[in-house]
Amino acid sequence: xxxxxxxxxxxxxxxxxxxxxxxxxxxxxxxxxxxxxxxxxxxxxxxxxxxxxxxxxxxxxxxxxxxxxxxxxxxxxxxxxxxxxxxxxxxxxxxxxxxxxxxxxxxxxxxxxxxxxxxxxxxxxxxxxxxxxxxxxxxxxxxxxxxxxxxxxxxxxxxxxxxxxxxxxxxxxxxxxxxxxxxxxxxxxxxxxxxxxxxxxxxxxxxxxxxxxxxxxxxxxxxxxxxxxxxxxxxxxxxxxxxxxxxxxxxxxxxxxxxxxxxxxxxxxxxxxxxxxxxxxxxxxxxxxxxxxxxxxxxxxxxxxxxxxxxxxxxxxxxxxxxxxxxxxxxxxxxxxxxxxxxxxxxxxxxxxxxxxxxxxxxxxxxxxxxxxxxxxxxxxxxxxxxxxxxxxxxxxxxxxxxxxxxxxxxxxxxxxxxxxxxxxxxxxxxxxxxxxxxxxxxxxxxxxxxxxxxxxxxxxxxxxxxxxxx
Ligand SMILES: [Zn+2]
Ligand SMILES: [Zn+2]
Numbered sequence: 001x002x003x004x005x006x007x008x009x010x011x012x013x014x015x016x017x018x019x020x021x022x023x024x025x026x027x028x029x030x031x032x033x034x035x036x037x038x039x040x041x042x043x044x045x046x047x048x049x050x051x052x053x054x055x056x057x058x059x060x061x062x063x064x065x066x067x068x069x070x071x072x073x074x075x076x077x078x079x080x081x082x083x084x085x086x087x088x089x090x091x092x093x094x095x096x097x098x099x100x101x102x103x104x105x106x107x108x109x110x111x112x113x114x115x116x117x118x119x120x121x122x123x124x125x126x127x128x129x130x131x132x133x134x135x136x137x138x139x140x141x142x143x144x145x146x147x148x149x150x151x152x153x154x155x156x157x158x159x160x161x162x163x164x165x166x167x168x169x170x171x172x173x174x175x176x177x178x179x180x181x182x183x184x185x186x187x188x189x190x191x192x193x194x195x196x197x198x199x200x201x202x203x204x205x206x207x208x209x210x211x212x213x214x215x216x217x218x219x220x221x222x223x224x225x226x227x228x229x230x231x232x233x234x235x236x237x238x239x240x241x242x243x244x245x246x247x248x249x250x251x252x253x254x255x256x257x258x259x260x261x262x263x264x265x266x267x268x269x270x271x272x273x274x275x276x277x278x279x280x281x282x283x284x285x286x287x288x289x290x291x292x293x294x295x296x297x298x299x300x301x302x303x304x305x306x307x308x309x310x311x312x313x314x315x316x317x318x319x320x321x322x323x324x325x326x327x328x329x330x331x332x333x334x335x336x337x338x339x340x341x342x343x344x345x346x347x348x349x350x351x352x353x354x355x356x357x358x359x360x361x362x363x364x365x366x367x368x369x370x371x372x373x374x375x376x377x378x379x380x381x382x383x384x385x386x387x388x389x390x391x392x393x394x395x396x397x398x399x400x401x402x403x404x405x406x407x408x409x410x411x412x413x414x415x416x417x418x419x420x421x422x423x424x425x426x427x428x429x430x431x432x433x434x435x436x437x438x439x440x441x442x443x444x445x446x447x448x449x450x451x452x453x454x455x456x457x458x459x460x461x462x463x464x465x466x467x468x469x470x471x
Contacts, residue, residue: 099126181207187407219409253337
């Protein structure tokens with residue numbers, strides 16, 4: 001009876017943990033590594049376990065750093081079910097197909113270079129078809145229902161308040177009459193966030209896997225974040241440039257649209273044209289519209305039975321590449337939301353190319369930027385960036401808004417953990433080392449708990465949690 005850490009160990013992305021109890025082996029998440037090109041090559045490597053030997057996957061949520069390698073897992077022999085909340089399943093259908101499409105384009109691009117060098121050609125490690133095939137193994141479930149995977153393992157999903165359909169996962173396992181309960185936080189939100197419910201409070205566990213993305217940060221208060229947004233839009237109004245927002249298709253985009261709808265008059269948004277320039281974010285927004293029952297009361301009241309266009313009259317979806325290119329020609333008065341969220345690909349790169357060197361433009365960074373990404377360079381104040389072999393000067397004003405994050409900060413994480421009775425041991429996952437160490441110190445100081453930092457490939461013996469250590 002053990003858990004093994006195959007990803008998101010001393011890094012944020014690539015979430016993947018293997019649990020074995022009795023004869024059953026399950027995975028919690030099967031995510032992609034996101035970062036530099038070199039780091040992302042790791043996604044193509046074989047799994048460090050036999051995919052055919054895995055009985056089921058429990059998926060916390062649809063973000064690609066949690067779900068992105070599922071098509072590759074299926075292609076490599078996994079034939080079991082993939083359990084996730086129903087909205088999360090619908091979002092995965094969009095996101096995994098998109099990931100397959102990007103893989104195909106990436107391989108095409110790489111192969112042009114390889115052909116010229118006389119090297120062997122690459123095949124995409126999974127395609128759109130592979131993603132569609134993997135979707136057949138998905139089993140959508142509801143929050144709060146206990147599901148049995150085998151005689152030795154059952155689980156329950158609970159609202160994590162991070163994005164639509166995101167879950168905190170409770171897993172009950174049994175071996176030779178010994179029962180243990182693991183709680184995996186997944187990515188968790190925080191109380192009083194727009195659209196989402198507060199993260200579910202769980203009171204009992206034998207072991208907690210806790211995310212630590214912002215384990216060393218403190219978000220600004222909602223009031224300060226609101227003021228920050230107001231100031232940026234006000235400044236941009238007088239600068240008469242564009243506002244470019246790299247946004248994650250699922251979660252952040254809908255949050256921004258919610259804020260724009262709510263503060264339409266206060267922010268004088270009728271002076272602007274607002275475009276959502278991402279086919280994937282458009283599809284994700286449609287899924288959000290389908291599951292209004294998962295919203296908190298404010299969002300449900302504002303959005304139920306209303307179209308976005310009735311709330312935002314100057315808003316448009318930019319679906320085709322041609323529509324996207326048209327946006328590049330307009331020098332001012334536009335708010336453009338485009339993916340990818342970390343500026344590693346997609347239409348945002350084109351908008352940056354056309355706007356970043358212009359001092360009247362504003363770039364709004366709204367979410368976590370992994371090491372090695374272009375978005376991270378912007379957050380760290382790069383004076384120049386490189387796009388398609390061209391060096392561009394960063395003259396636009398770059399704003400980083402931590403308060404729009406979909407992740408709990410240090411205080412939220414500690415408060416959520418403190419709801420557990422009897423201080424169960426904690427393994428920190430999903431964080432960069434500095435954030436993990438800060439959260440480890442804080443948790444140790446405030447509770448008497450054992451707090452470990454996940455180590456890649458290492459195991460924990462679940463029968464020996466009173467003396468918890470990696471083996
Ligand atoms: Zn997430
Ligand atoms: Zn994540």
